Amino acid sequence: MFSEFTSLVKSNFKHTSIFYFCSILLFLNITSNCKAQLTAEWASVPIGIGNNYGYTISVDDFGNSYIAGTFTNDNLDFGNGVILSDSYMDKHDIFVAKYNNSGEAQWAKTFNTNTSTYFNDLIIKATPEGEVYIAGSYTNTEIDFGNEAIIQNDSDSEDIFLVKYNTDGETQWARSIGNSDTDKPKSLAIDSYGNIYIAGYYSSPYIFWGIIKGSLGPFYNKEVYLPIYTYNKGESDMFLAKYNRFGNLKWAKSFGDTGNDVASSLAFDVNGNLYLAGKSDGDFLIPGMETGDTYLIQFDDKGQINWLKGFAASFSKISISAKENIYLAGSYYNNSINFGNGVSLPESDIYQTQTCIVKFNNIGEAQWANKIDCIVEDAWSGNENTGASIALDNFEIIYI
Template identity: 25%
Template sequence: MKISTLCIWVVILLCFKGLPTLGQSVTINPSGISPLTPRLSNEAILALPNPQTGDLAYDLTFLCLRVYNGSEWLCSYQDPDNIVPDMALLATTGGTGGSSPNGMATDAVGNIYITGYFSGNATFDNISKTALGYDDIFIAKYNKNGKVLWVQTAGGTSEEHGRDIALDENGNLYITGSFNGTTTFGSTNKTSAGGTDIFIAKYDTSGAFKWVRTFGSTGNDVGNSITVYNNTNIYTAGYFNGEVNFEESPSTSNGGSDIFLLKCTPAGNSVWVQTAGGSGNDQALDVYAESSGAGITGYFYGTASFGTEARISAGGTDMFFAIYNHEGDMNILQTAGGPGADAGQSLAILSFFGSNYYVTGYFSGTATFADKTATSSGGRDIFMAIYTSSFSDPLQLLKTAGGSSDDQGEKIIMNEIGNNFYVAGKFSRAFSIDNLNKSSNYDSNIFIAQFYMNGHINWLKTASSSNVIEVQDVAIDAADNLLVTGYFFNSARFGNFRKTSAGNSDTFLLKLK
């Protein structure tokens, strides 16, 4: 009897030791000992064969005990009727300096690609990189579970930033951003014309460098956003100062920085460029392309010309969005604003039954959006606007959110089937959207919200930092999970996860499902 009991305990201890890697529970017969609870990744739990109602498993991805209810694995603290998703911290990147992601994209099998910049030494999982100068560009590929597959860098002795990334259907990567001085991309050296210059670079899915094109003047020129449509149309948007040769003939800004939208081929050859602006500083911050053309959003100051149309800001900077067909003709222009600072930060287009245009950003004080007026609660407030292509009644919906401090929408994206859209941004201390209220003990917080296409909010999630936390980009993977990337200083809280930055700013990657 004693020997039998001892054997049972030996088996139990061996099972506990092996639980992190075993994808199964353990039953000991005929003693009737209860099944042990395995500790598995979320992916391994979902792959368990023939789960039974009441089965338990500890989720190492989302840090919760899950119970199988007969149809799905629910977190033990989760109401079966609760629609708010779980949040997982897939990865962080940090080192002696700082790192900041700026753009993110996913491929058809769930791999994740992020570009941004880092300084000093940075560790991406088990891959370490050292910047050549102050800031260097990085491009990192992760699998769907957040494991780093490869990292490529580009840089020189000055500041080089990756601003955005896009993929074509073959898995090729297109990066845009800015560089200063002499910078090495793969085996190619490029030297800026004066200040920062725009670059567009292409890499294949394994990270091999293909080509780089640069555009610049003696002033500062930056590529802020890039997108690919139909595998053949590469659109880049940003701003430039002075005279820049985007094509054979130069484009010249009207005063300060001007807006540009550049169309290129997959080989990097310019097809056409459209510019807009006036004597003030004007920028395109985001570009989005679909079947009818390409859209850009950003801000302008003073009097600005968009093709044959001139617009005057109401006081400070005003928000704009403009839609161009694939030949470069502008079809739609909308502006909004008031005496304060207003900007469009991100744009998405839905074109199932006619075209609807979804824009998020920020406004200050009282701002006018078509036939509607909104007043901020304090400093900057978040806006989400849905426009149509109608000239007589263009604004379908305006929704605002905010508190007594500065809050702003940073990114907007819609899922593949077009029944939900997501907005991510930042808030200070407290804010509300519709009937959902959020408060924090910290000044720096981020939010992620899901909306139905009619603008009704579905759920709201937040994360906080004791110093600074920012959302930089969002993406939706092949399994319809929402991915969020950004950076944080010092300690940060992401749902059940706590993390402290290794140096200055650290990059984070979240998954919500």
Template identity: 25%
Template sequence: MKKISSLLAIISSSLLFAQAPTWNWVKQSTGAINEAFACVTTDANGNVFAGGSIISETADFGLGPVTTNGSADYSIIKYDTAGTPLWMRNGGGVGNEVVFSISTDAENNVYALIRFESPTVTFGNFTLNCTLGSALGPNPPLPSDVALVKYDTNGTVLWAKKIGGAERESSTAISVDNSGNVYVSAFSESDNTTVGSSSIVVDSNSYVGAFLAKFDSSGNVLWIKRFGNDNIHDGCRLSGLVFDDLGNFYLTGGFSSETFTLGSTTYTNTFPGGYDSFIAKLDPAGNILEQKLLQGTVDDLFGGVVKVQNELFVPFNINLFQISNSATYSFDGVDYSTTTSTGGLLKLDLNLQFIGLVPNINSPGTVLTDGATLYLAGNFFEPTKTFGDFTVTNTNSSTTVPTGDIFIANVDTSGQFLWAKSAGGMGSDDSLGFAIDTNANIYAAGYFNSAPCTFDSFTMNNTSEDNYLDAFVAKLNSAILSNTDLSYEKVALYPNPTQNEVQIESANLLKKVNISDVNGRILDTQFEKTVNLTNLKTGIYFLTIETESGISSHKIIKQ
């Protein structure tokens, strides 16, 4: 009987840990024309911030109707952990305004990068003016500037700084380090571009210039670093940024010019007119310490970078329309191409030395991490998409008029997939932003025009006229709980993630704790509320906690 009970426990555990998490909540906007979220982030308390734009004359995000000022207005909404909207900040002028990127600091302040075209835009008590000039080309876009705006946790604007010139400026990403310094990646088409109140010229000769600016927590510019060549339209774009424990950071980007200078090295593009990509390691002062190049006979684009312990994971995507039998790509001069790959995931050490390609990964999209495993997130248009042993199905199976659904998949650093999820409907349902919180809950934000659009048991219906867009933000649970006698009532774990031990809080008498890996194998059994994890490697584990009132299972992350 004991052997049978043990076998049943192993079987039930295996089924438990192969199960994908479920969507916890989904929130949408309502409006007659378009609303969309372009980015999402969280703070240390698990609150959620989504940013984007509103074109509808009147829209509602759950706090009552808001009206726009003419064209597209920017919008930022704060939700609590249960998805209840707490506050909204929106505004604009006669031009188009949109929030492109959003981040938070350790004190739960919020930083937003907002591109604006209107001559004047007000953020709280701060008013910024767009620098107007003669835009380039026969059918030029409107000149635009970038606003870097800091809000406190209640939505009060603390300061607003402008990045601007006579032509078009736009932003790509924002990150905040542990000291509260703010890093902004952007690009400019102006001859002279100033950042903040310092009137620092980014480059006086360039036609298009990508740059990275570092601000302190008060909005003062500390330094600006230019990427690319003087006097050359290098098409440089910066993609993503992550920090290490020493204050160094890792930056990815790409360029489309024939040559490109990074630090003291000039590279030749292997696909002129298309993109080659780079990753660079910089110190806190912005000096380049190391750099590597991804090159190919097709467009090859880095999508960002994440750090897991002492390793970097860099997603890259290959242009599907340029794939041929002769397509190749290489990293740091060594060929790693395949004729069928549409992208992959590089594994590097902290000095940018190549460790390998993570197997089983194509077209990874956005990559997130919980500190131990990776999450791939994005949109897919094919009828099905496979992640190891898991396959997700597009709600619209048409190959002639395909539409997008959303995917999220969890994979360990060796390429073993743990689960995969999808969501969507028959229309275009796309997530433009993804985020992960400290408890490994995943958030997706974007737009949809399906009626209905389904996230497990949650159904949204588009409310716009003529098949326009509504915005959405959704939370995917991280914890996978057992189907036995569930008693979630008063069981809590902390800290999580953890390094050596985790504390169990429960009002009920503890009987035992089984520690299992992601495959359901029981590694250890303990009987105290302080669970010792010292002998375990870094990774994801599950604690199956048995008390006098029932059994529950909880995911923990060992760092």
């Protein structure tokens, strides 16, 4: 019987470096069935006797890779003398590790908690210089990230944590976001100034984000300190918040109606515009939108909406090219979809969820759309097709 452990593999495909981070069983399945010619440069397997899972990966401009996941071992050996120890009572503790461009482990970290808790929804994002942000959700515990960065959640519901490490793995700061109900992060993005943007959803009645410096207007020539709250209008609302590189809140926004509204993915273009893809149960922004439809929104750096689009599909991931083209990956059922600007997908004769891709320019005009028809046996058991992730290379070739 195979025990699960983690594999990190880097391969060259044409002009693009592709990173896979998954269990070794899934990796073997990919390599045995993939028709493209991939040449592995290196592989690294953190060794432990428990259940170890790698969930998220990011790369800096120097080719260093940063990974995050969970482990239940007494020890987790990343090689090169980098070892983590003492997962709490066989619960899934988080690990964060850095590998250099040659696949050698540089450091690894875990978090100290005072209870046996579960961590979920892990996201990692590295800056070009190698600073690292990690977000996730946690319950009913205090987390000590080291370097006097301690956060607390006293409830049984999930709150959000956001923590920053420098390139040497030293904790810089940590923040806790949430209230009395389930609150989750879904995406991180970093602008050219090192500000971090976090998006997700919250089911709590409200979130107190903190205190920021502000002004009462042009006729009151004094700085004041303003509390920042967002209020939930339904079952869950999507949120978008900005922190500077020192962990200071700059602003927070909330969008939603009476149903479930979720922010799924964030990305920046080269001009500093921020794009958010999300799903909604209501038509609070665009009249006529229905349950599960997708929003694509462009924001400026102050969180103001420049433009938005809506369509009847479920898009979860977004990628922006150097030419400011916007690509969305996701899925739709057998309905036809009109993206505007003469671009549409026809009604499918396959009554299963299908993967689809759509391209927009930077003013929100659809350029083209395509779908990948694939019949899945026993689709009612949850075996469906969806574009779970998307990436672009320097030649604007799409990888999905």
